[in-house]
Amino acid sequence: MPITYTSGEQIEVYRFSIPVTVGVPLLALFLQAFLPRRFPFFSIFDLPLLVTIFFAMARRNPISGLLTGAAIGLVQDMLGPYPIGLYGIAKTVVGYGASSLGAKLDVENAGARLLVTLGFYLVHAAVYFMVARGMVNLTLDWSWSHGILAGLANAVLGVGLYFALDKFKQRT
Numbered sequence: 657m658p659i660t661y662t663s664g665e666q667i668e669v670y671r672f673s674i675p676v677t678v679g680v681p682l683l684a685l686f687l688q689a690f691l692p693r694r695f696p697f698f699s700i701f702d703l704p705l706l707v708t709i710f711f712a713m714a715r716r717n718p719i720s721g722l723l724t725g726a727a728i729g730l731v732q733d734m735l736g737p738y739p740i741g742l743y744g745i746a747k748t749v750v751g752y753g754a755s756s757l758g759a760k761l762d763v764e765n766a767g768a769r770l771l772v773t774l775g776f777y778l779v780h781a782a783v784y785f786m787v788a789r790g791m792v793n794l795t796l797d798w799s800w801s802h803g804i805l806a807g808l809a810n811a812v813l814g815v816g817l818y819f820a821l822d823k824f825k826q827r828t
Contacts, residue, residue, distance in 0.1 A: 670714040670825040680821065681707050681728050689735045700806045702777070704728045705747065706814045709776050710821050712751045713758035721758075725751020739792050746784040750776050766815050773814040777807035 672680075684703035692699035708728050712721030729747030733740040754776055757763070763772055781803050788794040 669716050669828050671828050672711070672714075672824055672826060676824045677711075680824070681711075681724075681731075685728070685731055685735060688732065700809050701813055702780070702810055703817075704732045704743070705750065705777065705780055706773065706810060706817055707821075708747050708751050709754045709773055709814065710818050712754035713763045713772070714825060716755055716759040718752050718755045718759075721751035721753075721755025722748055723751070725749070738788070738794065742784055742788055742792065745787050746780045749783050750780045753779065766819075769815050769818050770811045773811040774807045777810045778803060781807070 681704065684707040688701075688703045708721075708725045711724050715721060715724075725747035726744055728751075729742075729744035730740065732743040732747070736743070754772065757772065761768060761772075763769060785796055785798055788796050
């Protein structure tokens with residue numbers, strides 16, 4: 657499945673209703689906070705990241721993607737044990753990048769969504785790792801095999817999630 661370049665005239669920008677804009681990220685954050693406690697294997701998934709990527713690619717506005725990533729990341733930080741700002745910084749970078757890339761590429765097909773999600777999962781992991789180690793001085797270990805497998809798992813889940821969330825898109 658080729659990733660094609662789209663011109664500015666071919667780009668469709670979407671918006672979402674307020675209940676979807678608020679409810680979907682809150683549901684993702686709730687599930688991310690509580691499902692891994694009951695089902696430990698679920699900790700490999702990062703639902704707030706997938707929601708950030710989806711909204712950023714659909715809106716195709718870098719400022720909107722940046723703010724979406726920052727808001728979702730900061731709320732996720734508040735629910736976790738680590739210092740506030742780690743997920744906020746990482747998801748801000750991903751939101752900005754995904755919205756910028758979404759404006760340049762056709763991100764409506766499954767192959768492109770899989771590759772974009774895998775790439776941004778790895779970007780998110782790298783930014784989180786660098787901020788946690790460099791700025792906060794947390795002791796974290798990096799494993800390429802775990803990162804790539806987790807990225808693939810999130811990408812596969814993301815493709816299915818994106819097609820389900822496509823039902824909430826409204827053309828501008």
